[in-house]
Amino acid sequence: AQTVTQSQPEMSVQEAETVTLSCTYDTSESDYYLFWYKQPPSRQMILVIRQEAYKQQNATENRFSVNFQKAAKSFSLKISDSQLGDAAMYFCAYTPPLANSGYALNFGKGTSLLVTP
């Protein structure tokens, strides 16, 4: 079974600064997808960024980028120029490329990000 570990229950960052959220995972698959989801207090889960394991280039979406270290099974999220609206729970998630698994997401426990003015 695949497991996703987020070792930081809470993180804090000042507005305009940069913060990195950590995630490690365990899998025996060689190809898979990794995701970061954001869940604001309103509870609607929103996709932030995703990375396919066979792609060596780290994914980037505006102020959000990842550091994907496949050998170390590490997938961290960097948020640059943090904004008050970035405050939320952030979940790291994994899905294997197996059709019969249904591509359901395996989530970590989340990291609560606080952004201070």
Place this chain on the structure above:
Amino acid sequence: EAGVAQSPRYKIIEKRQSVAFWCNPISGHATLYWYQQILGQGPKLLIQFQNNGVVDDSQLPKDRFSAERLKGVDSTLKIQPAKLEDSAVYLCASSLGRIFTDTQYFGPGTRLTVL
């Protein structure tokens, strides 16, 4: 494009009572997921449908939980009878479901409190 709709948003019941949640996925999305999110944890898959067939229900407590997807569109999740440990947010998500790169879109969830 309308998002994933869920109702009710909140529900409070007493243990041993029954409750049902409804989900309307994004139009055209073949795959529908129900996740359970207990406070302080990440969502956990309960059941997944591809059109109106079940793909994975291995983590669904079938002695008390049931789910169906009507005509491959709307879905209902039922708990009967509810236990205290069922208190959680129930999230519905949908995707095109063609390949694993298809993004899952989540609804706002239903917060269930069992007293």
